[in-house]
Amino acid sequence: xxxxxxxxxxxxxxxxxxxxxxxxxxxxxxxxxxxxxxxxxxxxxxxxxxxxxxxxxxxxxxxxxxxxxxxxxxxxxxxxxxxxxxxxxxxxxxxxxxxxxxxxxxxxxxxxxxxxxxxxxxxxxxxxxxxxxxxxxxxxxxxxxxxxxxxxxxxxxxxxxxxxxxxxxxxxxxxxxxxxxxxxxxxxxxxxxxxxxxxxxxxxxxxxxxxxxxxxxxxxxxxxxxxxxxxxxxxxxxxxxxxxxxxxxxxxxxxxxxxxxxxxxxxxxxxxxxxxxxxxxxxxxxxxxxxxxxxxxxxxxxxxxxxxxxxxxxxxxxxxxxxxxxxxxxxxxxxxxxxxxxxxxxxxxxxxxxxxxxxxxxxxxxxxxxxxxxx
Numbered sequence: 001x002x003x004x005x006x007x008x009x010x011x012x013x014x015x016x017x018x019x020x021x022x023x024x025x026x027x028x029x030x031x032x033x034x035x036x037x038x039x040x041x042x043x044x045x046x047x048x049x050x051x052x053x054x055x056x057x058x059x060x061x062x063x064x065x066x067x068x069x070x071x072x073x074x075x076x077x078x079x080x081x082x083x084x085x086x087x088x089x090x091x092x093x094x095x096x097x098x099x100x101x102x103x104x105x106x107x108x109x110x111x112x113x114x115x116x117x118x119x120x121x122x123x124x125x126x127x128x129x130x131x132x133x134x135x136x137x138x139x140x141x142x143x144x145x146x147x148x149x150x151x152x153x154x155x156x157x158x159x160x161x162x163x164x165x166x167x168x169x170x171x172x173x174x175x176x177x178x179x180x181x182x183x184x185x186x187x188x189x190x191x192x193x194x195x196x197x198x199x200x201x202x203x204x205x206x207x208x209x210x211x212x213x214x215x216x217x218x219x220x221x222x223x224x225x226x227x228x229x230x231x232x233x234x235x236x237x238x239x240x241x242x243x244x245x246x247x248x249x250x251x252x253x254x255x256x257x258x259x260x261x262x263x264x265x266x267x268x269x270x271x272x273x274x275x276x277x278x279x280x281x282x283x284x285x286x287x288x289x290x291x292x293x294x295x296x297x298x299x300x301x302x303x304x305x306x307x308x309x310x311x312x313x314x315x316x317x318x319x320x321x322x323x324x325x326x327x328x329x330x331x332x333x334x335x336x337x338x339x340x341x342x343x344x345x346x347x348x349x350x351x352x353x354x355x356x357x358x359x360x361x362x363x364x365x366x367x368x369x370x371x372x373x374x375x
Contacts, residue, residue: 038116039068039113039114039115040113040115041060041061041062041114041116043061044060044061044116045115045116047116049120053120053260053265054262055260055261056259057257057258057261058254058255058256058257060110062093062110062113062254063093063113064092064093064113067113068133069108069112072133072137073140076141076144079141079210079211080144080209082211083209084239085235085238085239087148087152089104089106089144089147089148089151090106090248091105092105092250092253093107093108093110093113094108094109094250094253095254097109097129097130097139098143098251099143099150100249101150102245103150104246104247105147105247105250106140106143106146106147107251108130109129109130111128112130112131112136120261124269125265125268125322125323126311126323126326127322138187138188141187141205141209141210142192142205144206145201145203145204145206145209148238149198149201149205150245151243151244151245151246152241152243153245154201154234159234163226163227165197166197167198169196172196178194179363182221182223183224184200185204185207185219186203187206187207187210188206201227201231204224204230204231208228208235280357280361281335283357283360284332284335284336284339285339287341287350287353288336288341288342288343288344288350289341289342290339290340291344294343295342295343295344297342298340298343299339299341299343300333300334300337302343302347302350303332303333303336304333306351307333310351313355314355314358317359318363324362329358332358
């Protein structure tokens with residue numbers, strides 16, 4: 001069975017089971033804004049979206065302290081301690097997640113330090129990357145892998161290069177993932193380990209570090225298991241070594257960024273946007289009726305009502321960004337209007353079929369188009 005066929009079958013089965021078939025991670029993401037207590041700069045809470053978007057990053061007045069990030073960082077520290085690793089990365093706020101080359105520290109996106117800005121992030125990008133405890137920890141473990149790589153200059157070691165590849169290869173703007181490859185572990189979405197050798201190491205480290213991950217059993221029979229054993233051996237050696245790079249420098253800290261949030265989101269949406277075509281007209285005409293008297297409910301209205309559910313479910317199954325999926329949905333709605341399509345079947349049945357069509361086109365995009373590396 002191909003990956004596309006497997007995903008389609010899984011989607012159909014899950015929808016037949018109803019909401020009980022949703023994974024805990026999906027339910028967690030859907031609750032992430034509704035259940036969030038207020039934290040961060042109280043002055044931001046009263047501002048409108050437009051007022052927030054016109055603010056500069058350096059004027060936001062945010063801190064990691066007294067936010068849920070403090071708890072997540074403490075949890076990461078406990079996980080490192082449980083593995084008997086003395087290394088601790090340092091953290092600061094910036095525009096996005098990243099670990100600078102040569103720095104044993106991690107930049108965390110600004111919105112995770114303020115509940116009001118998390119809501120703005122979701123409105124602008126349709127999701128909050130790292131917005132739930134589990135999601136945030138998976139990213140923190142990944143970035144900690146980069147930080148420990150920098151702190152001990154691990155990529156210079158022969159065993160690292162033999163296991164993960166040529167770290168000197170140029171970092172790509174995009175990559176073509178192979179979703180069913182067993183040569184890579186899976187930690188964060190989008191098969192990110194496949195984008196570059198240093199990302200492969202960071203993802204492998206994240207799986208190794210996660211408590212009770214059962215990586216030996218989970219990856220038994222996978223070529224990726226050899227990489228996990230390499231990380232395990234490397235970390236055992238580090239317990240007897242001193243950290244080489246001890247810089248506490250902050251790259252692009254929030255307090256020095258003078259661009260506005262509006263400029264930030266314009267650039268981010270442009271990066272994750274997707275050019276689509278009318279290639280799925282045939283599917284839309286099978287989903288809906290071309291008879292103008294078939295129903296008072298237009299296909300465009302139907303898709304608008306189901307839009308949030310559709311993009312969230314497809315994002316969970318494919319690992320693709322909700323913003324990109326929403327661009328496909330937007331074009332589908334426009335084409336439904338232009339073709340004057342209408343609902344002529346049971347709405348639940350049509351929504352199941354629409355989810356399959358959207359999943360197919362998203363998977364085709366993943367397989368046929370180079371996936372963009374995060375900003």
